[in-house]
Amino acid sequence: MDDPTLSHTLLVVEDSDEDYEIFSRIIREVDRFDLSIARCVDGEDALDYLMSPEDHPLPDLVLLDLNLPGTDGREVLAELKQDDRLKVIPVVVLTTSSNPEDVYTCYYAGVSGYLLKSFNPNQFRATMHQFLEFWFQATVLPSSN
Amino acid sequence: MTSSVSPESSDPNTQVRAEIAILTDPDLVPSDVSLTNCDREPIHIPSAIQPHGVLITCTEDDFVIQQISQNALQLLGQPPAALLGQPLSKLLPPNQLDQIRGCLAADFEQVNPLQLRVNGRDMGGVAHRTETVIVLELEPLDNPQPIDFFDFYRWVKAPINHLQQAQTLTELCQTAAAEVRQITGFDRVMVYRFDSDGAGDVIAEDRRSDLEPFLGLHYPATDIPKQAKQLYRLNRLRLIPDATYEPIPLEPLHSPVTQAPLDMSLSVLRSVSPMHTEYLNNMGVRASLSISLLCNQQLWGLIACHHYVPKPLSYPLRTVCEFVGQAVSMELLTKLDKQRLVERVRLQSIQANFVQSSSRYQSLLAAISHHPIDLMVLADASGLVFCEGEQLIAFGQTPPEPTIAPLIHWVSQQLTPPALLYSTDQLGKVYPALADHQVVASGLLALQISPAQNIHLLWFKPEVVQTVNWGGEPKQQQGVDAEGLPYLTPRQSFERWQETVRRKSLPWSDLAKEAVLELRGAIIGIVLKKVDELAMLNADLQRSNSELDAFAYIASHDLKEPLRGIHNYSSFLIEDYGEQLDAEGQHKLETLMRLTQRMEDLISSLLHYSRLGRADLAIYDTDLSAVLAEVLGVIQMSQPESVEFRIPRSLPTLACDRIRVTEVFTNLISNAIKYNNKPHKWIEIGYITPDEDRSILPETLDTDQMVLYVRDNGIGIRERQLENVFKIFKRLHAPNRYGGGTGAGLTIVKKIVERHGGRIAIQSVPREGSTFYFYLGQ
Numbered sequence: 001m002d003d004p005t006l007s008h009t010l011l012v013v014e015d016s017d018e019d020y021e022i023f024s025r026i027i028r029e030v031d032r033f034d035l036s037i038a039r040c041v042d043g044e045d046a047l048d049y050l051m052s053p054e055d056h057p058l059p060d061l062v063l064l065d066l067n068l069p070g071t072d073g074r075e076v077l078a079e080l081k082q083d084d085r086l087k088v089i090p091v092v093v094l095t096t097s098s099n100p101e102d103v104y105t106c107y108y109a110g111v112s113g114y115l116l117k118s119f120n121p122n123q124f125r126a127t128m129h130q131f132l133e134f135w136f137q138a139t140v141l142p143s144s145n
Numbered sequence: 146m147t148s149s150v151s152p153e154s155s156d157p158n159t160q161v162r163a164e165i166a167i168l169t170d171p172d173l174v175p176s177d178v179s180l181t182n183c184d185r186e187p188i189h190i191p192s193a194i195q196p197h198g199v200l201i202t203c204t205e206d207d208f209v210i211q212q213i214s215q216n217a218l219q220l221l222g223q224p225p226a227a228l229l230g231q232p233l234s235k236l237l238p239p240n241q242l243d244q245i246r247g248c249l250a251a252d253f254e255q256v257n258p259l260q261l262r263v264n265g266r267d268m269g270g271v272a273h274r275t276e277t278v279i280v281l282e283l284e285p286l287d288n289p290q291p292i293d294f295f296d297f298y299r300w301v302k303a304p305i306n307h308l309q310q311a312q313t314l315t316e317l318c319q320t321a322a323a324e325v326r327q328i329t330g331f332d333r334v335m336v337y338r339f340d341s342d343g344a345g346d347v348i349a350e351d352r353r354s355d356l357e358p359f360l361g362l363h364y365p366a367t368d369i370p371k372q373a374k375q376l377y378r379l380n381r382l383r384l385i386p387d388a389t390y391e392p393i394p395l396e397p398l399h400s401p402v403t404q405a406p407l408d409m410s411l412s413v414l415r416s417v418s419p420m421h422t423e424y425l426n427n428m429g430v431r432a433s434l435s436i437s438l439l440c441n442q443q444l445w446g447l448i449a450c451h452h453y454v455p456k457p458l459s460y461p462l463r464t465v466c467e468f469v470g471q472a473v474s475m476e477l478l479t480k481l482d483k484q485r486l487v488e489r490v491r492l493q494s495i496q497a498n499f500v501q502s503s504s505r506y507q508s509l510l511a512a513i514s515h516h517p518i519d520l521m522v523l524a525d526a527s528g529l530v531f532c533e534g535e536q537l538i539a540f541g542q543t544p545p546e547p548t549i550a551p552l553i554h555w556v557s558q559q560l561t562p563p564a565l566l567y568s569t570d571q572l573g574k575v576y577p578a579l580a581d582h583q584v585v586a587s588g589l590l591a592l593q594i595s596p597a598q599n600i601h602l603l604w605f606k607p608e609v610v611q612t613v614n615w616g617g618e619p620k621q622q623q624g625v626d627a628e629g630l631p632y633l634t635p636r637q638s639f640e641r642w643q644e645t646v647r648r649k650s651l652p653w654s655d656l657a658k659e660a661v662l663e664l665r666g667a668i669i670g671i672v673l674k675k676v677d678e679l680a681m682l683n684a685d686l687q688r689s690n691s692e693l694d695a696f697a698y699i700a701s702h703d704l705k706e707p708l709r710g711i712h713n714y715s716s717f718l719i720e721d722y723g724e725q726l727d728a729e730g731q732h733k734l735e736t737l738m739r740l741t742q743r744m745e746d747l748i749s750s751l752l753h754y755s756r757l758g759r760a761d762l763a764i765y766d767t768d769l770s771a772v773l774a775e776v777l778g779v780i781q782m783s784q785p786e787s788v789e790f791r792i793p794r795s796l797p798t799l800a801c802d803r804i805r806v807t808e809v810f811t812n813l814i815s816n817a818i819k820y821n822n823k824p825h826k827w828i829e830i831g832y833i834t835p836d837e838d839r840s841i842l843p844e845t846l847d848t849d850q851m852v853l854y855v856r857d858n859g860i861g862i863r864e865r866q867l868e869n870v871f872k873i874f875k876r877l878h879a880p881n882r883y884g885g886g887t888g889a890g891l892t893i894v895k896k897i898v899e900r901h902g903g904r905i906a907i908q909s910v911p912r913e914g915s916t917f918y919f920y921l922g923q
Contacts, residue, residue: 018710025717067702096702096709099694119709119745121716 007034008136011059013046013076014039014094015068019117023094026128033136043071047079050086059089060141063131064111066095066102074105081110088142092131189376190406192399193392193416195385197457198284200395200414201233202407205249205279208233208242211401212278214414216393220285222264225396233281236263245272249279258460260286269460273411277402282414284460300465304328305472314480318349321448321473326351328465329434329458331450335359336438338446341652342366343374344645345446365645373418374444379410381437382467385417387455388425388433392416425451432456434463436470440477448473485656492660495519500667509600509671514538521604523664524590524657528605534598542585543605552579553601556591565665566658567591570606570650580648583608588650592661594668602668604661606650694756701752705745712741750889757896762802764901769796769853772803773830776810780818788818791829797851801921805897812890813855813917821859829856842918843906850903850920861911870907871895894919 014020020039027037038059040046050058062080066073073093080086090112095102103114115131118124135141194200199220202212210228218224221236228235234242241261248259249272259270267286272279304324311317318336326334333356336349343366350360377383393416400407409415425433432452438445448470458466499519503512513520513531517540521529528543537549544552555576556567572589573580588606715737723731773796799806810830817828832853833839842852862870870891894917898905902922909915 016706016710018714019706022710022713067699096705097698099698101691101694102698117709119705119712119742121713124713 007036008061008141009036009038009057009059011046011049011062012037012039013043013062013064013068013073015041015065019065022121022124023128026125027132029125030129030132033132035132035136043068043073043076046076047071050080050083053085058086061135062089062091064091064093066093066097066106074102074109077106077109077111090135090141092135187406188370188373188418189408189410189415191392191409191416191418192406193394194282194409194412194414195387195390195416196393197386197390198282198414200412201228201236201281201283202275202278202400203233203281204277204402205274208279210235212395212397212407214393215396217396220266220283222266229396237261245270245279245281248272249274258464271413271460275408275411278400278407280407280409280412282412284414286459287457297461297464300328300461301468301472304465304469308469308472308476311476311480314477314484315349317473317476317480319351321469322349322351324469325436325448325450325466328462328469329450329456331432331434331452331456332356333359333451335449335451336446337364337449339366339374339444343369343371345369348446363646368424370418370420373421376410377435377437377447378439378442378444380413380415381439381470382413382463383417383433383435384413384458384463385422385425385433386457388422388431389455390422429453434458434466436466437474438470438477439474440481445474445477488656489659492523492656493663495523496660496664496667499523499664500671503671504674508675509533509668510536510538512671513602517541520602520664523660524604525651525654526588526590526604526606528585528607530601530603530605532599532601532603534600541605542607543603544579544582544586548579548582549603552576552589553591553599553603556589556601556603557593557596560593565593566662567593568653568658570652571648572650573648583648587648588653590653590657590661592665594665595672600672602661602664606653609646609649609651697752697755701748704748708741708745708748712738712745715741747889750893754889754893754896757805757893757900762805762900764800764802766798767801767803767806768798769806772796772807773810776807776814780811780814784815784818786818787826789825789827791827793829793831796830796832796853799851799921801901802897805900806921809894809897809919810855812894816890817855817857817859817915821857823858825858827858830854831856841908843908845906846904846918846920848904848920850922852918852920854916854918856914856916858914861913861915862907862909863911864909867907867909871905 012020012023014023024037027035038049038056040049046062046064049056050062064073064076068076073095077091077093080089080091087110091110092113092115093106093111094115094117096117098116106114113131115127118127194214196216199217200212200214201210201217203210210231210233213225213228215225217228221228223236233245237245241259244259244261259272261268261270261283263283268283269286270281270283272281274280304327307320307324308317311320318338322334322336325331333350333352335347337345338348339345345364345366345368347359347362350358352358395407399405425431428451430451431454432450434450436448436450438447448466499512499516502516503509506512506515510531510533513529517529521527521541526541528539528541530537530539530543530549532538532549532553537546539546539549543549555578559567568588568590569575570588572586573583576589579586585607586605587608588604590604590606592602592604594600594602715734719726719731719734719738726734773792777790814828814830818826830853832851833842834851835849839852846852871894872892895905898919898921903920905917905919907915907917
């Protein structure tokens with residue numbers, strides 16, 4: 001079990017400000033994990049961020065939306081999993097798409113989890129709580145340092 | 146009739162002679178049952194001649210006279226007794242004997258006729274050689290003119306020119322008839338053509354305008370005996386100047402050289418069969434001339450001339466006629482080839498047309514349905530049946546449809562690979578089940594396209610008698626006494642011919658068979674092309690389906706995202722500022738949340754519905770009683786009101802998609818609970834097997850399968866609304882009554898049932914309750 005005081009970096013790739021707002025609000029509510037959150041608003045942005053580790057440390061986990069303008073989340077995932085240095089970083093998809101094909105494709109590409117953005121805020125909250133507890137409390141993450 | 150001819154002799158004349166010998170040998174039992182007594186009459190050895198000339202035979206080495214016709218005195222001025230055993234020089238001067246020798250040494254056809262003078266009388270003569278003797282035949286010349294090559298050329302020039310101008314076979318024959326009549330002055334000149342069975346039909350005619358036409362009449366094969374046809378190949382022109390003649394016997398009757406009758410196959414004066422003169426007499430014909438038409442050394446037909454008073458015909462004119470006959474014979478092959486070519490081109494263009502236009506149709510069946518006439522023309526048929534799998538479609542005149550499937554089955558048994566084509570012109574004989582349908586189906590041409598898929602094309606031809614060109618109704622000739630004679634009149638010949646073709650159709654031509662086989666290749670091409678197109682279409686469909694899927698997901702995502710924002714922000718507003726809002730403000734935010742929630746439900750149902758039609762079903766044997774238990778469990782957890790579930794007997798196991806059928810039961814049962822305002826709600830779930838009383842089932846269900854039902858004592862549905870309940874997003878009630886719904890539930894139920902190959906139907910009495918009946922296909 002990880003020391004809960006250990007700081008983790010979470011990269012959130014999310015184009016929708018509202019969704020990000022909802023997500024941030026839930027993170028703030030929980031406030032049990034020492035998380036530094038970075039946000040990228042689209043795929044290009046995310047890839048640039050990850051490919052230039054000299055500017056900032058690599059994230060411990062990537063929370064990835066699939067439907068992104070420009071470079072799509074699926075492409076980001078594919079790029080990450082082909083990169084020797086980045087492929088160890090767990091990627092969890094957070095999306096509205098319940099398309100079975102998407103689910104299959106993402107797991108096939110090596111995603112570590114696939115979460116649905118629930119419409120109901122309470123349900124969404126519950127999902128995010130489980131996500132945070134699982135990844136930043138129950139799981140041992142590969143150290144990025 | 147074919148006979149074995151000794152192979153060492155390739156000379157056609159010798160072969161024909163051998164055939165005649167076989168036909169007429171009284172010691173040989175004919176193997177061919179169609180051989181009649183007429184066929185066996187030895188007409189080549191009558192030992193008699195017609196009276197308009199004289200016949201002399203002599204040995205070749207010494208020219209000693211062996212036989213002479215008994216009319217020697219009338220025509221030569223000396224009785225037979227005075228000439229028999231004497232050298233020919235007793236009759237002819239040496240220079241004329243030299244002529245005869247020269248004639249025999251050369252190809253006699255080029256030098257006959259000889260111009261001779263016997264006993265102060267001008268005579269035309271022809272000489273030919275039999276195996277043992279020289280045969281010399283002399284006829285008096287009424288107005289002797291020395292004929293040279295230029296005279297002959299002048300006579301034949303115009304007729305040959307006219308013949309060469311003929312474009313088609315019919316034109317050629319018509320021209321030949323007209324030219325021969327022009328040359329001979331006969332009352333009637335016909336061109337006969339023999340078919341493969343030896344029956345004849347009149348294909349061209351030139352006649353005195355007051356005579357009734359014989360064009361188009363048919364004659365049975367027996368009208369011209371077989372050995373006569375063989376003789377016609379040897380001796381290409383026969384003249385009977387007066388059919389009422391008395392035959393003149395030869396003296397002596399048998400050849401002293403062979404002690405047998407003289408072979409008169411090549412004799413021009415040969416006396417004809419009394420049967421034949423009888424026939425001519427019955428027709429009122431006094432003079433007759435026939436010229437052979439040969440094609441590939443086979444007798445193809447005749448130019449037959451009739452005259453109603455006696456008519457002599459001079460040697461030169463006969464020679465011209467013979468020449469015309471040969472010219473026609475030579476043209477025949479060309480014209481027949483051309484006719485075949487024209488016909489083939491025509492059939493190929495029909496076929497090409499069919500193939501080209503077939504690409505416009507979705508299926509072979511559609512292509513054939515739009516062009517049945519073309520396909521009938523292709524095989525020269527008047528009926529067509531196309532069969533593909535269980536489908537049958539008939540055009541034109543065919544036997545009744547129920548008889549077709551057994552016929553196809555039978556045809557398949559007749560075809561031994563690699564044969565693809567079966568044909569008969571006497572279907573009733575080989576397949577008695579259709580004997581009663583001879584009028585439309587005496588002929589069958591069956592093409593197997595795919596035995597595995599049972600794709601066949603059948604063409605039908607009617608009985609000949611139904612199709613023949615009657616050439617005008619010949620009037621019964623007056624004053625003819627039948628007296629049981631075999632040959633009476635053309636009319637009776639025609640009737641006798643008709644008897645021979647009862648239950649028969651015209652034969653299927655080789656061209657038609659070729660065309661049909663080629664069509665098969667084209668059809669297989671079409672089928673394959675359709676398969677390709679289908680595969681491409683499927684690929685397109687799959688692509689567009691997955692695009693549609695993607696679109697549905699993206700659309701739902703793009704719609705849901707802002708909705709989720711509104712919904713969540715509303716909830717945050719209530720959470721963060723709830724205390725600052727009065728009850729009305731709070732209520733408005735709650736309404737906003739409820740509306741966005743409803744909108745989200747609608748989008749989800751739409752997405753679900755749009756995917757239903759495409760996602761593959763996972764069909765396995767499913768225990769429906771377990772499914773029902775699961776559904777009831779979930780429903781009782783989420784809707785804990787008291788409802789009585791009646792299950793008369795536990796549900797059976799059926800092959801279906803468990804998840805989808807669970808959805809069907811969930812939808813139907815929650816609806817039954819939802820749309821129910823009785824104090825005591827009950828719902829009955831059961832089934833009716835195929836062998837139970839099904840009278841209560843709605844007619845629209847129309848099935849003999851097991852039917853499942855969900856019955857309630859709910860609010861019922863008005864009759865006029867029955868169809869509406871299945872329409873997507875069609876709600877029958879205000880959204881705030883009966884718990885509201887998206888209006889997609891029953892649409893989805895119907896779609897799932899139909900995806901299983903089944904149907905759903907409702908019976909309902911308003912205010913008393915409804916029953917949903919459904920079955921799930923095979």
